[in-house]
Amino acid sequence: MVSEKVKITKRQEQILRKLLEISKPVTVFTVNLKQQTIASKLKISRQALSLHLKTLREKGLIRTGRGFIDITSNAVSVLGLETSKAFVALRVDPSKRNKAYAKLAKLPAESVYRLTGDIDILIITTQGHLDRLLKEVSRVEGVKETKTYVVIEKIL
Numbered sequence: 001m002v003s004e005k006v007k008i009t010k011r012q013e014q015i016l017r018k019l020l021e022i023s024k025p026v027t028v029f030t031v032n033l034k035q036q037t038i039a040s041k042l043k044i045s046r047q048a049l050s051l052h053l054k055t056l057r058e059k060g061l062i063r064t065g066r067g068f069i070d071i072t073s074n075a076v077s078v079l080g081l082e083t084s085k086a087f088v089a090l091r092v093d094p095s096k097r098n099k100a101y102a103k104l105a106k107l108p109a110e111s112v113y114r115l116t117g118d119i120d121i122l123i124i125t126t127q128g129h130l131d132r133l134l135k136e137v138s139r140v141e142g143v144k145e146t147k148t149y150v151v152i153e154k155i156l
Contacts, residue, residue: 029071038069081128085110085151088130088137090121096142103140109133119147 008016031038039049053069056062061075076083092100097120104112104121111124125133127150137143 029076031069031071032067034067076128084127086125086127086130086133087149087151088123088125088133089119089147089149090123090137090143091118091145092120093142093144100140100142104137107133107136 035049035053036046039046042049053062053064056075057064061072061078063070063072073083090104101114101121104123107123108129109123109125113122113124114120115122123133123137130148130150134146134148137146
């Protein structure tokens, strides 16, 4: 069933379904800033940044397009960081749930889920972003308990 929000043809749907079927899930880190903004943060010219990005693209470390830069898993490995998934389970004080949920939804995470059962929130991130995420979670009022799990091996 295709969403009513986006109109696509039957052929486009067929193409998307085939692409999804033959695709491999990957973790992608995306930057949605203009090159001038990134260059300013690095204190270099936009032209110098553009040359460096071209080299990084040729080495397969980034993919670029109009208005975005994707950092590949190869680049993360070159930096010595891990892209293993990490799961953070949270218990939240019921009287502070709404405020906590609003803040947790803004975290730099792959996904944030509200659950039923013993835990209230499940955050999915990568091992490389885990420290930063946990520091931000510790500042959220109403979070009573956290449990963190890092994937050591993907079985399926």
